[in-house]
Amino acid sequence: MVGSTGSASAAALSTTSDYGILGVRDVDFRLERYAPAPDLAALVERHWVVTWSLPPGKRASVTLLPQPCVNVVLDRGMLAVAGVGRERFTYDYTGEGRVFGTKFRPGAFLPFLGRPVSSITEVTAPASGLWGPAADRLAESLTGPGPVLDVDALIARMEGFLRERWPEPDPNVELVGRIVAVLLGDREIGKVEEVCARFGIAPRTLQRLFNRYVGVSPKFVLRRYRLHEAAARLAEEQARPWAEVAAELGYFDQSHFIRDFTAAIGLTPVAYAQACRRREQPVSA
Known part of the structure; x- marks a missing residue:
């Protein structure tokens, strides 16, 4: 076993x-x-x-x-x-x-x-x-x-x-998994500080934990999951207002959403949805 x-x-x-x-x-x-x-x-x-x-x-x-x-x-x-x-x-x-x-x-x-x-x-x-x-x-x-x-x-x-090569149990793996699941699925979480409060972890402790176990910061994980979902929704529902998608994902500052989306995806939300509508390859690295 x-x-x-x-x-x-x-x-x-x-x-x-x-x-x-x-x-x-x-x-x-x-x-x-x-x-x-x-x-x-x-x-x-x-x-x-x-x-x-x-x-x-x-x-x-x-x-x-x-x-x-x-x-x-x-x-x-x-x-x-x-x-x-x-x-x-x-x-x-x-x-x-x-x-x-x-x-x-x-x-x-x-x-x-x-x-x-x-x-x-x-x-x-x-x-x-x-x-x-x-x-x-x-x-x-x-x-x-x-x-x-x-x-x-x-x-x-x-x-x-x-x-x-199965490793010995590490309780931090389970803790990180529970935190990441919240970052992925809880739309009420908009800031890392809210995660710290929920799990009773100091911000610097959480940062060190993610650096060691995940390889990127908790803020990066939260933002990445929201941008994944935003890009998927705009690809599937090209006519849907991007501001509506942003608000549903916890982005209440529209300029902040545009900056994050454009930096990660390579196009503004509007240009990305238009490219998807034309079934073009919208971006490349």
């Missing part, structure tokens, strides 16, 4: 959204998400697979605004640990391909990493730097030679690898 880092109730909390892909989702790729095994759910939010098949000569791209999570990603035969990204990025692709990833809950990768997660923020590095030759062997087992593995097999091998 694998020991649990965090309670079953904490594992049931959602700590990341389904958002992050900017614009109207491209028909040129397919994104599928898979729940982890129950014994891993305290630390792993989900597995995901992106696949595509383009005709010869065609190129496509997708731009993402990253979640405040660490991912372990298999791409083009290489297994990498991807720290939290602060800026949007664009992924270009051609031909046929597949990317497989495991997304950890915010704060939940520190027990594997063994040092502050902020040390890998904005960093993507070979997984062998953390797990040595075993990571290279895992990558080989996921990519061949032999028949292409189906998704169930990919997940089973990744989960087996993690179980062999």
Whole structure:
């Protein structure tokens, strides 16, 4: 039996959204998400697979605004640990391909990493730097030679690898998860100070906790989740007034919302909605 880092109730909390892909989702790729095994759910939010098949000569791209999570990603035969990204990025692709990833809950990768997660923020590095030759062997087992593995097999091998390295329980992982779940889902929370009051944590203590476990500040997480939802709503409901969306998400200062949105997305809310209406690739990194 694998020991649990965090309670079953904490594992049931959602700590990341389904958002992050900017614009109207491209028909040129397919994104599928898979729940982890129950014994891993305290630390792993989900597995995901992106696949595509383009005709010869065609190129496509997708731009993402990253979640405040660490991912372990298999791409083009290489297994990498991807720290939290602060800026949007664009992924270009051609031909046929597949990317497989495991997304950890915010704060939940520190027990594997063994040092502050902020040390890998904005960093993507070979997984062998953390797990040595075993990571290279895992990558080989996921990519061949032999028949292409189906998704169930990919997940089973990744989960087996993690179980062999499952860390000791850390109560701060569960605490961070509960705080992040509030930042994600509670529209009454508009400021980090309100989180501190709810959980009885001093602002500087919360800042240090997030720096060590999440890799970015609680203010960053709150703002990122609100902007994820704003971008998704404007992409899905292009004719809806952006000011209405901003107010629903707790932005009562419209100029503040415009500044945050434009800095993160690369377009004003109006220009972004118009690009989505035309089904254009609205932004790139």
